[in-house]
Amino acid sequence: MWSDRINWADIGTALSQTLTMVGISLLLTVLIGLPLGILLFVTGKGQPFARPLGYGALSFVLNIIRSVPFIILLIVLMPVTVLITGTSLGIRGVIFPLVVGTAPFFARLVETALREVDRGVIEASLAMGASPIQTIFRAVLPEALPGLIAAVTVTAIVLVDYTAMSGAIGGGGLGDLAIRYGYHRFQTEIMLVCVVILILLVQLIQASGNSLVTRFTRR
Amino acid sequence: MIRLDAVTKSFTSRQGAAPALHGIDLSVGEGEIFGIIGASGAGKSTLVRLINLLERPTSGDVSIAGRRVTDLTGRDLHALRRSIGMVFQHFNLLSGRTVARNVAYPLELAGQLTKAQIAEKVAALLARVGLSDHAGKYPRQLSGGQKQRVGIARALANDPKVLLCDEATSALDPQTTGQVLDLLQEINRDLGVTIVMITHEMEVIRRACDRVAVLEKGRVVEEGPVTSVFLHPAHPVTRALVREAEGDAALVATDAAPGLHLRLTFTGAGAHQPLLGRIARDFGVDFAILGGRVGHIRTTPFAQFSIALTGGNGSAAMTALRAAGVTVEVIEGAAPTFAPARVERQFHVV
Known part of the structure; x- marks a missing residue:
């Protein structure tokens, strides 16, 4: 039986590692990327705090990070990772590069989601005597909620992808397992099982994201 | 109540400064329904936004209730805006909030009432605009006229002395337009709120306004009581607007x-x-x-x-x-369209 050759305990461990990495990185990515995205939005053209220079600088830096392929970013960031977490291996070693890799991406998605909010709503809020900050927190962010949920969903899926990649440099998780057993030891079954689990995981994230978006869309 | 003194407004773009309003002098009396009419691009929207300083004048002064407000910033500006309600063509409601919470929004911003007081006030406002049964609905579940009623209730939440209506009926069908105009007049009568109404339709001016200013390319070309401007339009632009509404x-x-x-x-x-x-x-x-x-x-x-x-x-x-x-x-001459009549404005309203 093909399944006898699979160490299910290993797969369970790998799955829990993947979930941990995705979970922690997603939380940190949102915590860092959301303010960055808001900053991009408010400093952008035609917005309450339009600052072309500040926007340009922030945008430039985020674009640089986004242009580096993640696998290279992992390697380039290793010294910094070691400095911050003490190791470049395992879950601890991989969360920092994951967050650096996805926060700029998430920030862009947040910026786009906020820009989707009807300008008339912003104007109405200001006309009612709201300060720009009140307008952003009480009108723009709540109105953008479905878009923000969609952004988190997409980012979570990218994180699943990146965690698999980080397996290549010893990050652990399902990707790591798939490469070590499936690729290096020619145990194709394990690779297949890992891939199937990853597929299910991505489908699950997307489906939950979609249902939340629907639930919070009142437009 | 509202005074604009020699107000100009230019927008700067890459092509340079584009003047939108030239030396506007307007005075709106307390308790009046004042209409501003003009074609699109005449500068009406900019003009109405100068009153609550959503747009800053390039030069000139804006005064509200005898107080010069042109340079207000920060808290003073927010307080001024709370005393001026605004109603929009496309309603601009918060789609993620229910009707009741949309009306509560300006009260929450002001932060002076408790939750219970806000709920009470919202209920009273919704009753005034006839939407008590729809408090728990979301804007997308409402018709255009109902949405605009929510917009009006929201604009009245902080007991404003002035209500600005930016094409408030332009997105509505004729019947609903009539109902919304009736509601606005009722509010003007019962609460003594001064209303400034922007529109491109002479019909709206005729039905609802006391006085009117006609705006053309950023200038006021004609101004006066509606009875006078509507029945004896002097400027070609006004005539065109009347003809549009009435046939020629x-x-x-x-x-x-x-x-x-x-x-x-x-x-x-x-x-x-x-x-x-x-x-x-x-x-x-x-x-x-x-x-x-x-x-x-x-x-x-x-x-x-x-x-x-x-x-x-x-x-x-x-x-x-x-x-x-x-x-x-x-009527003199044989001009085919608008022979300028020897206008004798004698108004014996019998």
Whole structure:
């Protein structure tokens, strides 16, 4: 039986590692990327705090990070990772590069989601005597909620992808397992099982994201 | 209540400064419903936004209730805006909030009431606009007219002294437009709120406004009581707007009919007097009706006819008509569209 050759305990461990990495990185990515995205939005053209220079600088830096392929970013960031977490291996070693890799991406998605909010709503809020900050927190962010949920969903899926990649440099998780057993030891079954689990995981994230978006869309 | 003194506004773009408003002087009295009409691009939206400083004037001054507000910033600016309600063409409601929470929004911003007080006030506001049954619905579940009622309730939440309406009825069908205009007039009457209404439709001005300013390419080209501007438009732009609303029958002088061409305007109770027949009998004159319009300006009835007078004693008939309170204008010349009448503005509202 093909399944006898699979160490299910290993797969369970790998799955829990993947979930941990995705979970922690997603939380940190949102915590860092959301303010960055808001900053991009408010400093952008035609917005309450339009600052072309500040926007340009922030945008430039985020674009640089986004242009580096993640696998290279992992390697380039290793010294910094070691400095911050003490190791470049395992879950601890991989969360920092994951967050650096996805926060700029998430920030862009947040910026786009906020820009989707009807300008008339912003104007109405200001006309009612709201300060720009009140307008952003009480009108723009709540109105953008479905878009923000969609952004988190997409980012979570990218994180699943990146965690698999980080397996290549010893990050652990399902990707790591798939490469070590499936690729290096020619145990194709394990690779297949890992891939199937990853597929299910991505489908699950997307489906939950979609249902939340629907639930919070009142437009 | 609202005064604009020599206000100009230019927008700077890559092509340089584009002037949007040139030296606007306007004064809106307390408790008045003041209309500002003009074609799109005339600068109406910019003009109304100067009043609550959503746009800053490039030069000139804005005063509200005798206080110069042109340079207000921060808290003072937010307080000023809370005292001025605004209603929008596309309603601009928060889609993620229920009707009740949309109306509560400005109260939450002001932060002066407790939750219970806010709930009480929201209920009263929704009752005023007739939406008590819809408090828990989301904006997308409402019709356009209902959405605008929510917009009006929201604009009234902080008990403003001034209400700005930016094309508040332009996205609504005619029947709903009428209901919303009735509601606005009711609010003006019951609460004494001064209303400034921007529109491109003369019909809205006729139904709801006391006075009107006509805006064209950033300038006020005509201004006055609606009864005067609507019945005796002097500027070509105003005439075009009236013609758009009424058809050109009332204003066009046809050269085809013989005799003395007159435009007779009856306003107030006089509009319902059986006057023309009596004049015809008394002075032996005959008349052909060349065109006409009958209706109401707000609640004042009016009738306006272009007639061709023949036979009898024409000038005595004119004197008698004037004595009866009718505004008589002699239409001169044979211009095909708008021969400038010798305007005699004598307003005996009978």
